[in-house]
Amino acid sequence: MPNKKQLASDAIVKALQVRKQLNLAHDESVSAIDASEQLGIEVRLTNLPSMEGMYVGGKKPTIVLSSLRPQGRRNFTCAHEIGHHMMGHGEQFDELVKDRSFSRSVDPNEFQADCFAAFFLIPKVTLENGMKKRGYTYDTLDPIQIFKLSAWLGVSYSGVINHLVHGLGKISRSKGELLAKVQPRDIRRQLIGKSDMPHLVVVDEFWKGRAVDCEVGDYIIFPRNSFLENDSKFLVLPSINGLVVRASTPGVARVSTDLWSSFVRISPAQYNGRGCYRFEEEVD
Incomplete structure (x- = not known):
């Protein structure tokens, strides 16, 4: 593999350039699917069980994502495919494999797309x-705080821990291993007394940037004094x-x-179709 430090440096610079191109503020989170569409890359979701994602270049660049993957993983995969596009890697097919971290660490394009x-x-x-x-x-980050940040x-949840340890070097490997021992299902049980749910999003009044995105069946915790418009959903x-x-x-x-607001966008569970239409209301 070429110099990993240089590959990572180039990917980081490109990632920050793309955020600037999209006019993202320093304190804003971002939906990778929305960003793809803004960059002129069509996104499609499909229920292929053996795939993480795919990038197809050419005159009409397209990213295909598996709708069967967990939402956090899907968002990262979409950003990974944007990385392939922005770094000029050409067409890529990211298969669902057991040792994903190893395969991506030895392939320079995969390593660089992950860094991006x-x-x-x-x-x-x-x-x-x-x-x-x-x-x-x-120094004091705990599992619930990381869960909320994720x-x-x-x-x-594991993606944030991995980035804190390996990407930013802000927590030790040993602390990362301790945090990773706490499973998201245990955090869900601690927060709302249930663990058998597909997904839980914890929203606070510091949420800024992307909308609160979820799927039908997901649970959301809003601040106690929140008011829901269109609460029939x-x-x-x-x-x-x-x-x-x-x-x-x-x-x-x-x-x-009284001090904050955000849009909440709900898609069908395991939605299939073009990404920009995933939140359209169902018509009887």
């Missing part, structure tokens, strides 16, 4: 802005940890408090 994705979705300045607003520090950044559940809802109908709604 990590720093496109989680630049150091964005992460630290989000942590500062929430009163988090590297929801806002649109990546997996949610089933409200009893809780002492804030406003807990379950997304029930595709479409777009809005949530707000």
Whole structure:
């Protein structure tokens, strides 16, 4: 493999350039699917079980993602495919494999696309802005705080830990291993007393950037004093940890408090079709 340090440096520079091109502020998270469409790359989702993602170049560049993958992983894969596009790697097919981390560490294009994705979705300045607003520090980060950060950044719990250890070098490998021992299902059980749900998004008043994206069947915790517009799209559940809802109908709604607001976009579970249409309301 060519010099990994140089490959990583080139990918990081390109990732930050693309964020600037998209006019993303330092404290904003980003949806990789939305970013792809803004960059002129069509995104399609399909229920192929053996695939992570695919990039097809040419006059009409296209990214294909598996709708069967968890949402955080899917968002990272989409950013990874943007990396292939921006780094000029040509057509790529990312198969679902057991030892994904090994295969991506020995292939220079895969390594570079992973570096691009990590720093496109989680630049150091964005992460630290989000942590500062929430009163988090590297020394005291706990599983629930990382879980909340991962929801806002649109990546997996393990993805944030991996980036903190290997991408930014902000926590030790041993601390990363301890944090990784706590499973997201355990955090979900701690937050709302359930672990058998497809996905849980924890939203706070510091959420900035992308909309709150979820699928039908997902659970969301909003700040306690939140007001839901178009609340027919949610089933409200009893809780002492804030406003807990379950997304029930595709479409777009809005949530707000006295000081903050955000759009909430709901897609069908395991949606198949063009990414830009994934939040359209169902028609009887």
